[in-house]
Amino acid sequence: MRTGRSAVVTGRTIVALASIAVIGLSGYAWGLVNQAQSHLTTDNVIVHHAPPAAEATVQHQDGQDMNFLLVGIDSRTDVHGNPLPPDVLASLHAGPDDGYLDTDTLIVVHVPGNGGKASAISIPRDSYVDIAGGYGKHKINSAYQIGMNNHGGSRTEGRRTLIQTVENFTGVSIDHYAEINLYGFDLISQALGGVPVCLNHAVDDSEYSGAVFPAGPQTLSGVQALQFVRQRHGLENGDIDRERRQQAFLASAVHQLLSVGTLTSPSKLNGIITAVQNSVVLDQDWDLLQFAQQVQGISGGDITFDTIPIVNITYWTPADGDAVEVDPSQVKEFVAAKFGDAVTPGTSATTSATTPQTGKQADTGTRKSPIVADTTGSTSEPSITAGGVTCVN
Incomplete structure (x- = not known):
């Protein structure tokens, strides 16, 4: 697994989109939505293919449900293609730029059209999946780069390859796309005035992510916030534990974002x-005003965060080294149960977790029992919500 440039950006991605929603909730800020819409960078990336070939495909209810893909990318430029200043990169602990674009954060979010709870499901970046376009099996965070390289360096085609890969893997159609780079996390977390987090244990990962934090509640912003969501060394289950930490951070950030202090502060x-x-x-067809109206329920904590079922967190692959083994059928069933009205036949509605398997093993083609998405090693941990601050490892 790559380490130096693996800047995990789950928090900043959903916070950026929630930010857009929040500025549509106050009278003062409504005009800023139009300002944001007119100056945002957009791309024509949503291509409506036939529905993913899966028995667990989730259909839109009343034509109003929305599925969007939140992507965190470790680009060393801003959205206009301008290189980030060296001092900014140094402060972000981003590592050197080797010209490779990893999508280190992938979250599929389902917003029901009937006013029900929204649901966000994380896909670990090293999940070993079929890449759309006939490029074979690789880690899912390489889909963007593979699509781009095979279409003359086109980022549009890279994004389209990633979207179709996620659609095929999860069994749901993606309606909208949001991508955010390294710099955004720093800016947004500072604009919020910090994000409250809580750790069950003190951590010292100064050699890699730079994360050095005491146990207990604390408020983080800027570089410290990035270090918090980047850390995977020293965590019992590595990237899987990091997913749980990312979810807790972004849930707290959404809660912070929707607080009265943020809504009434012009500077924020x-x-x-x-x-x-x-x-x-963003994709070019995303109407931010409509989105702001649709997700107002998040303010009550009406969004849950989970991770797809995992079979093996240290799965050896011949070309990509260690990866995360997943069972596509189990993933589709899990997503359908979370996003749909009822559990798909043959699938369990539980969201508890077991301890991830370790050790390398060959792909025998047999169906294995999954590690279901709570990812804390506990059998009783609930899904994380945006209703407060969740303590994590």
């Missing part, structure tokens, strides 16, 4: 707008 709202404009790429 303007800071969020600036951050979004410099770090976010």
Whole structure:
């Protein structure tokens, strides 16, 4: 697995989109939505293919449900293609730029059209999947780069390859796309005035992510916030534990974002707008005003965060080294149960977890029992919500 440049950006991605929603909730800020819409970078990336070939495909209810893909990318430029200043890269602990674009964060979010709870499901970046376009099996975070390389360096085609890969893997159609780079996390977390987090244990990962934090509640912003969501060394289950930490961070960030202090602060709202404009790429058909209206229920904590079922967190592959083994059928069933009205026949509705398997093993083609998405090693941990601060490892 790659380490130096693996800047995990789950928190900043959903916070950026929630930021857009929040600025549509106050009278003062409504005009800023139009400002954001007119100055955002967009791309024509949504191609409506036939529905994914899966028995667990989730259909839209009343034509109003929305599925969107949130992507965190470790680009060393802003959305306009301008290189980030060296001092900014150094402060982000981003590592050297080797010209490779990893999508280190992938979250599929389902917003029901009937006013029900939204659901966000994380896909670990090293999940070993079929890459759309006939490129074979690789880690899912390489889909963007593979599609781009095979289409003359086109980022549009890279994004389309990633979207179709996620659609095929999860069994749901993606309606909208949001991508955010490294710099956005720093800007947005500072604009919020920090994000409250809580650790069960003190951590010292100064050699890799730079994360050095005491146990207990604390508020993080800027570089410290990035270090918190980047850390995987020293965590019992590595990337899988990091997924749980990312979810807790972004849930707290959404809660913070929707607080009265944020909604009534012109300086915070303007800071969020600036951050979004410099770090976010959306699909060209996303209507932000409509989105703001649709997700207002998040303010009550009506969104849950889970991770797809995992079979093996140290699965050896011949070309890509260690990866995360997943069973596509189990993933589709899990997503259908979370996003749909009822559990798909033959699947369990539980969201508890077991301890991930370790050790390398060959792909025998047999169906294995999954590690279901709570990823804490506990059998009783609930899904994370945006209703407060969740303590994590």
